Amino acid sequence: MKTFGLIFKEIMHRKINFLLGLLAVILTVAFFVGSVTVGQASHRETVRLMRNMGMNLRIVPRQTDMTVFWDKRFSDYTMPEDHVKVLAHHKKFTANHLLATLTRKVTVSHNGKEFQVLLTGIAPEYFPPGKEKPSMSFEIERGRVYVGYQLAQDMQLLRGEKLEIGGKQLLVERCLAETGTPEGDDIRIQCNILDAQEILGMPDQINEIKAIDCMCLEVESGESREVTVARLRSELQKALPDIEVFQWQTLAQIRHDQRLMMQRYFATLVLPSVVLVCVLWVGVLTMINVRERRQEIGILRALGYGGGKVASLFLGKALLIGLIGAGLGFLLGTEMALTFGPQVFRETAKGIKPLYDLLMWSLLAAPMCASLASFIPTMIAVAQDPAQTLREE
Amino acid sequence: MVHLSKISKIFQTRRGPVAALDNLDLDIEPGEFVVIRGHSGSGKTTLLLAIGGMQRPSQGELLINGQDIYGLSPQQRSDFRADNIGFVFQMFYLVPYLNLIDNVMLATGTRSNHRDQVEAVELLTRLKLGDRQHHRPADLSAGERQRAAIARALINKPKLILADEPTGNLDPENAAEAFGYLADFQQAGGTVVVVTHGSAADAHADRIIHLDHGCIKSA
Numbered sequence: 001m002k003t004f005g006l007i008f009k010e011i012m013h014r015k016i017n018f019l020l021g022l023l024a025v026i027l028t029v030a031f032f033v034g035s036v037t038v039g040q041a042s043h044r045e046t047v048r049l050m051r052n053m054g055m056n057l058r059i060v061p062r063q064t065d066m067t068v069f070w071d072k073r074f075s076d077y078t079m080p081e082d083h084v085k086v087l088a089h090h091k092k093f094t095a096n097h098l099l100a101t102l103t104r105k106v107t108v109s110h111n112g113k114e115f116q117v118l119l120t121g122i123a124p125e126y127f128p129p130g131k132e133k134p135s136m137s138f139e140i141e142r143g144r145v146y147v148g149y150q151l152a153q154d155m156q157l158l159r160g161e162k163l164e165i166g167g168k169q170l171l172v173e174r175c176l177a178e179t180g181t182p183e184g185d186d187i188r189i190q191c192n193i194l195d196a197q198e199i200l201g202m203p204d205q206i207n208e209i210k211a212i213d214c215m216c217l218e219v220e221s222g223e224s225r226e227v228t229v230a231r232l233r234s235e236l237q238k239a240l241p242d243i244e245v246f247q248w249q250t251l252a253q254i255r256h257d258q259r260l261m262m263q264r265y266f267a268t269l270v271l272p273s274v275v276l277v278c279v280l281w282v283g284v285l286t287m288i289n290v291r292e293r294r295q296e297i298g299i300l301r302a303l304g305y306g307g308g309k310v311a312s313l314f315l316g317k318a319l320l321i322g323l324i325g326a327g328l329g330f331l332l333g334t335e336m337a338l339t340f341g342p343q344v345f346r347e348t349a350k351g352i353k354p355l356y357d358l359l360m361w362s363l364l365a366a367p368m369c370a371s372l373a374s375f376i377p378t379m380i381a382v383a384q385d386p387a388q389t390l391r392e393e
Numbered sequence: 394m395v396h397l398s399k400i401s402k403i404f405q406t407r408r409g410p411v412a413a414l415d416n417l418d419l420d421i422e423p424g425e426f427v428v429i430r431g432h433s434g435s436g437k438t439t440l441l442l443a444i445g446g447m448q449r450p451s452q453g454e455l456l457i458n459g460q461d462i463y464g465l466s467p468q469q470r471s472d473f474r475a476d477n478i479g480f481v482f483q484m485f486y487l488v489p490y491l492n493l494i495d496n497v498m499l500a501t502g503t504r505s506n507h508r509d510q511v512e513a514v515e516l517l518t519r520l521k522l523g524d525r526q527h528h529r530p531a532d533l534s535a536g537e538r539q540r541a542a543i544a545r546a547l548i549n550k551p552k553l554i555l556a557d558e559p560t561g562n563l564d565p566e567n568a569a570e571a572f573g574y575l576a577d578f579q580q581a582g583g584t585v586v587v588v589t590h591g592s593a594a595d596a597h598a599d600r601i602i603h604l605d606h607g608c609i610k611s612a
Contacts (some may be wrong), residue, residue, distance in 0.1 A: 001498050001505055014492030039536070299486040302447060302501045303545075304475020306468045387448040390482060390557075391438050 003309070005241055007316045021285045021321045022328075025370060028278035029362045030336065031328025032271060033355070037337035039073065041100070041345040041352045048192065057211040057238070057247045059087070059097070073118065073184050074118055075105035078205035081193070083240055084126045092235055096133055097212035098126050102196045102205060108165050108189070110155045118188040119165060121196020123206065142192045144173040150186035165189065166199035176260060179282070195255055282321065282373035286314060290381045297381050298389030307382040318374035322367030329366065330359045395421035395552060396443055400453035402439050402607070413439040414605035420585065421586060423552070424578045426597050429569045429588045431604035437588040439556055440604065443479055445555045446470045458552060475502060479546030481560035485538040487530040487545075489551045493517055494526045497545045509548070515541075515546040520574060534565030543574050554578055560594075568593045601604060 011018045035168050060069065069075050084100045087093065100123040105385035124139055140146060145165075146150045147157055151177035158161065161172045170191060179185045197203050290297070297310055336352045343354040402414040421427050422588040431437050442448035443455060446462040455463060457479065462470055479500070487496045493578060497513040498505045517526045520540040530538055546554050554575060560568035568591070576597040579585045587594050595601060603610045 001495055001501075005495075006491075007493070009490050295484070295486055296488050299480075299482075299488070300499070301447065301471070302474070302480045302486075304471045304473075304502065306471040308468075309502075387442045390447070390486070392441070 003316060004313050006313055007320065010293075010313070011317065011320075014292070017285055017292075018317070018321065019291055021318075021370070022325050024278045024281040024285075025321055025325025025366050026329040026332060027327050028369075029366055030333035031274050033330050033333025033358045033362060034336045035271070036358055037332075037334060037355050038341045038344070039263070039339075040199055041341050041356070042131060042262075057245065058362075059083070059209040059211060059243050059245050061207060062237075062244045063240045063328075066244075066246075072105065074105075077208045078102070078202055078207045079240075081204045081206050081244055083206070083243065084123070084209055086239055087211065087236070088126050088168070090236070091238055093232070095211035097210075099210040099212065100126070100193065100206045101208050101210070102193060102197075102202060103148070103207060104198065104200050106165060106199070109318035110144065110157070110161065110163060113155075115151065115155060116187075117148075117197065118184050119196060121193035122190055123193040139189065140173065140190060142191045142195055143170060144191065145170045146176055146190040147172055148176045148184075148188040148190075149176055149178040151189065165191075168195065168199050170195065171187075177324050178246065192341055208224040246308050279373040281337055282318065282370050283377060285373040286318065286377040289317075290314065290377045290384075293381070294384065294389050297384055298386040301384075301386035302390060311378050311382050314374055314378040315371050318370040318378075319367045323363065325370070326359075326366035328361035330362050333358075394424070394458060395446070395586070396456040396459075396495050398454040399595075400438070400440075400443065400455055402443060402448065402452045403451045412531050412607050414443065417453070417607065417609060419602070419609065421584060423584055424579065424582055425432045425599045426576065426585045427494065427587070428593075428598040428601045428606055430590070435604045436607040437604055439607075441555050441586065441588050444553075445480060446474050450583050468606040472564065475500070475549060477552050479549065479551040479554040480537070481554060481556040481559045481587065482548050482560035485530070485536070485542045485562075487538055487541055489530055492527045493522055493533075493541050493544075495545055496530065496541055499547045513544070513548055516547055517541070518542050533590070534567075535562045536564070536570065536603045539563055539567065540569050540574070543571060547578060553584045553586070556589075560586065560589065560590055560591065565593065572597055604607060 014207060018086045027236045030270060060075040064075040064078045081100055084098050087095065087097055102121040104119055105116060108117050127133065138146060145163060147155070147163075151157070153170075155163075157172055157175060159172055159175055162170055165169050174236060176185070191199075193206070236245050264292060299309055338354070340351060345352065397419040400414050400417045400419075401412060404411045404413055408597075415436075417436075417440070424554065429437050429440060439448055443450050444457070446457070449463050454461070457473075460471055463596040465473060487493075488499060491499065494510065494513050497507050497516060501513075514523070514526060517523055520543060521538060522540055522544065525533060525537060525541075530541070533541070535539055539562070541544065543559075546556075551578075556575060559575070560571050563571060572587075572594045575585050575587065579597070585597075587598075
């Protein structure tokens with residue numbers, strides 16, 4: 001009888017023991033996969049929230065009068081759109097997301113009334129080659145606009161209506177929900193950057209780049225935030241002399257620190273605890289299995305089965321539990337992340353996708369952990385004295 | 394076939410050392426049917442397990458077919474046991490989740506093939522278990538289980554069968570039948586060593602050995 005055949009028939013005979021072990025592995029792997037999958041969504045969500053609160057690095061033309069900038073919410077000056085590419089390829093500066101925009105205040109006539117609105121053209125996100133990520137910004141098709149809440153109310157605009165801006169007919173694709181942000185999103189009309197450049201007569205120009213989730217320069221230990229920002233500004237201005245760099249850092253840093261703290265908490269406390277419980281669970285079940293099979297082990301030894309063959313029956317079963325548990329756990333964890341993740345992380349819901357790398361890691365780690373958990377009971381089985389077992393009546 | 398010289402087995406207990414086998418000398422010839430009898434605690438099972446390579450003696454020389462089995466490595470001893478020795482126990486020790494064919498084939502190891510399966514079926518049929526070959530041990534009577542255990546002991550065509558109280562759980566009719574199969578094995582040239590309380594095996598025995606406190610009292 002082949003080893004696998006023996007393992008399979010024993011599993012079918014003691015289904016409860018097998019299913020309990022499998023359940024432990026499935027739940028652990030599902031917890032791991034679900035947490036990591038949702039964790040990545042959480043990361044993106046945090047970044048998104050940071051952006052929405054204006055808490056990231058902002059790059060504007062150098063001549064910008066910041067007093068006017070804060071008053072108007074945009075720079076009167078422009079810079080080439082290609083600056084985004086320069087930033088994306090900068091060796092000492094990385095940003096997960098680079099959003100280029102062109103914003104101006106324009107007058108829009110609708111139903112016989114005139115409205116002062118912020119017109120913002122949004123460029124598609126630019127990523128360095130090989131570092132593409134799920135997009136965080138709207139990608140608005142040409143000829144279409146997203147209208148801020150207050151403006152849509154005042155103009156009595158509905159989705160599907162036409163709006164003329166600067167002589168160009170645009171279709172209202174969406175009327176956005178109320179944001180209440182000080183950046184004036186509720187009185188903003190957002191469109192494709194090419195439409196904005198065409199309407200404003202500023203081809204290939206932008207007036208702001210938002211750099212999200214930046215990791216800028218090699219920050220030295222103990223270096224103050226002010227020194228880091230100054231160093232950052234200097235470094236970027238070497239590459240692009242016509243830019244000004246600033247950031248709102250306090251809330252961003254709190255968010256960032258909170259995220260890192262949760263990651264550390266998860267990685268150092270929660271996940272090891274769950275894995276430990278699983279290992280103990282599988283270990284105890286294997287020990288119970290070994291005790292139940294004392295006579296079987298004894299007769300196998302009497303029939304000439306060596307320690308290796310006896311060990312392979314228990315370790316083989318553990319490997320099987322690990323492999324099946326990893327596969328099912330991955331499916332369960334991913335399914336839970338895909339089902340419940342979007343309810344929690346609404347902004348980045350579309351970015352929650354199965355992480356197939358985790359399947360590979362689960363298929364490696366779960367059988368290894370299950371085997372480790374079964375190792376001591378297996379050694380007890382191998383070391384069991386068959387003479388003692390077989391003289392028991 | 395079996396040569397024991399000055400064999401002792403000392404168990405360390407809380408009340409001090411206990412000699413299960415005490416300076417025992419014994420030779421069993423090939424083709425012999427030997428019955429070992431003695432009261433509980435006389436060392437019968439210890440002797441049987443020692444001969445079977447499963448209970449290392451504290452001292453003395455033990456040869457099976459001229460091979461010092463305790464001089465072998467554990468794996469070599471396992472292989473030697475699989476090739477040369479068949480066991481039959483009072484409690485049958487059939488694996489509960491395997492049917493009779495699989496239980497019998499268990500003795501052929503993890504590299505068993507179709508030929509082994511054919512032989513297992515033939516053996517079961519010869520032992521009147523042909524119609525029970527796909528049944529599990531729990532579905533069988535005690536006599537049927539013991540016949541299956543005998544089939545398992547025979548499948549590898551061993552030179553020696555060691556039986557420890559093989560009829561302890563059987564009625565007289567089944568006991569006689571079980572000893573009949575062991576006698577058939579002996580007739581075919583095999584060596585049989587039976588440890589038993591009863592006298593059902595006496596009719597087949599070439600020699601009856603009485604064991605008392607680990608020593609042979611009469612043979």
